[in-house]
Amino acid sequence: MLLGCIGDDFTGSSDLGNTLTKAGMRSVQYVGVPDRPAEAGVEAGIVALKSRSLPVAEAVRQSLAALDWLMAQGCEQILFKYCSTFDSTPEGNIGPVAEALADRLGAEQVIFCPAFPAAGRTVYQGHLFVGDRLLSESGMENHPLTPMTDPDLRRWLARQVQGEVGHVAAAQVFGGPQAIRAAFAASGARHLICDAIRDEDLLALGRAAQGHPLVTGGSGIAMGLPEAFRSAGRLSGAAGGWRGQKGRAVVLSGSCSNATRGQVAAHAGPSLPVRIEALMADEITSRCATEWSLAQEGLPLVYSSAEPEAVRAAQERFGREAVAEKVEGFFAESARALVAHGVTRLITAGGETSGAVVEALAPAALEIGPEIAPGVPCLRAGPDLVLALKSGNFGGPDFFAEAEAMLGRDA
Template identity: 55%
Template sequence: MLIGVIADDFTGASDIANTLARGVAPDGGLRTAQFAGIPTDPAPSEIEAGVISLKSRTAPRAAAVDESRTALRWLRAQGCRQIVFKYCSTFDSTPEGNIGPVAEALADELGATKVVFCPAFPATGRTVYQGHLFVHDTPLDRSGMADHPLTPMTDPDIRRWLQSQTRAAVGHLPIDIVRRGPSAIRCALDAADARFLIADAISEDNLMDLGAALADAPLITGGSGIAQGLPRHFIPRATGRAAAAYAGVTGPEAILAGSCSGATRAQVEAHAAAHPTLPIDVRGVMAGTVTVKSLTGFFDANVGRAPLAYSSATPAEVRALQAEFGRDALAARLDTLFAQTASALVRSGYRRLVVAGGETSGAVAQSVAATLKAPAMTIGPEIDPGIPVLTVGDDAPVALALKSGNFGGIDVFQKALRVMESGHQEPAARAARLAQARIR
């Protein structure tokens, strides 16, 4: 294995696995596998990039650090030459959160003296400028992320946000240096007094130059965008790799949405206009009257119609429910309901599952992997930027799409089911990817 990734949630893991599997033309990507949790056995010898999916973004700090260290040790035992710590392109955490402590622990184990942080992902509108994170043209704290139920982001200055989490000095790699290319970036890193540096990036070219400058870095941190240029350092230019073959998966389908982001709520509303939907009564879940049987009964009654069950709610509704039941207790019960429902669906023959929300995706993916006794997920065609089809299992594989709350077009649920079945990236997604390649 050449590159190892430690991702703090499952949607982010599939996002960066997709990036590494595709790479950049004409180099191609790496043979990539995504793992549901930390494997206990060695990786298959043909795997060149391994992505470990954790649920450490919202875990207690000590648990997040310990789990990330364990993941690092497994990846190093597989021979990885470079480690990427993947977090969300909206830098999801709290001022007391886990990004800083996990990065510090990984840097200590790897002996990394200068570590770059860059959550930018221009293809989805995430850019970093003057150390501030933007979503399209809006500062992060005004993008809706301030209302996130678990990791509200109330400050777009990620230098300040990261500094609150770590003992290490936090510096800045400004855009005027990044634009000068890899040599200037390396010189600035060598000269920097700070151990951690927030790198500006407003274009795909900026990310490619950062990747080139960090070719020999033992540790890189960021969103999936920072990984775009990494495969080319490990494979000859003349032997570009195509993504793994994907023949398509047919069979019963279900859509589960646990994200409360504005994007997901809009996607749910659009889907409901033409497909059956089931709003999950959260108070019923907490009282035990809404059960796995309630959800599976809804899906069984609507097979073939792209049925969707969701717990997505407005920020005000979420705050009221958290005040009533407690944030952690509420999240745990919903995650358990989604996980057990997914497992029951797979056992009864469902073959296509689309999931929205990082925590929900983690719960579902772990449950499906355990049900099929197959922790490794292979990377298939891209549905929308950052959302690939994943397949789990060998004999009768299940197709998964794990969608971060803010990712995807308005029709992402129906599109995901089509791509899972056809096995082909749709023209709009292909055109977007080709446009990015032309920019480079």
């Protein structure tokens, strides 16, 4: 294994696997820290954790355990992957996990770059944009678990780390790998927020990071990392190869993002709304949702996705943690029951929802398949089960139908 990756959620980890597979690395996504060595021939191993919203100490513990396993597989560089919208809180995990990994690896400088231009995420002058909006005006300010109210990543990260936070500006990034390395050398900061507004910038940053034991960012930063291994003739070229899966498909959506709510509204098939109040009162259960889904024609959608005001009201009434636990448990149990009753294609929307579903199904590893939308690949979880794990803000209005079709198609 050449490149070791630690993802703080399952959708982001599959996004990363998609990027690395397209770049020519044979990549495998593991669900949690494996208890056995990797199979031969894996060039990029991705340990997918569900650590984004965990208490800091637990997120650090799990991430270090993942690091230890990856280093035992022979990895020469580590990538810590978080969301392209830098999902965290001022007391959050990104900074502490990165510092703990850097300390373990002896890394003197750490790159931070969540940019993903293909999905509209760019970093300019240290600020994160979603499309033409600052992060804090993109809808992410209403995220139920990690509301992003400040788009200045330098300021946000500085609240989470001990070391100094510096900045590699767009003008330096545009100069290419040599100019970027010079900017690294000129900065006295341990943590460096790097601008990137184009794929070319991410490729340059990845190449400039050659020799850095630790890189952090969204999946886009991985675009340039395989080149060092390729140029040394160390990639097999065995990435790719996919067979689709026929059979029943169901969509489970817990995301309340703007994009997902638009996808729910655009869905032409049967839909079952799940109100949080009804869920908390056990007026609707996973058994109800399973029986309803199996009785439908077409592509059934079960969703708790709601307007931010409705989510806030439910959190105030029942408690944020209680709501999150109930919603995730509902989707986890629904997924288990649906697969047990013969569903072979499962589409999920939302990082927390996807994480709960994958933990419930407990596949040992996920085979990375073709891309459905930027950042969302097909995944094989077993001989008769394929998944699409969609981060909340990813995909176009017709994503659910596109995912159903792609999961059933051979490469």
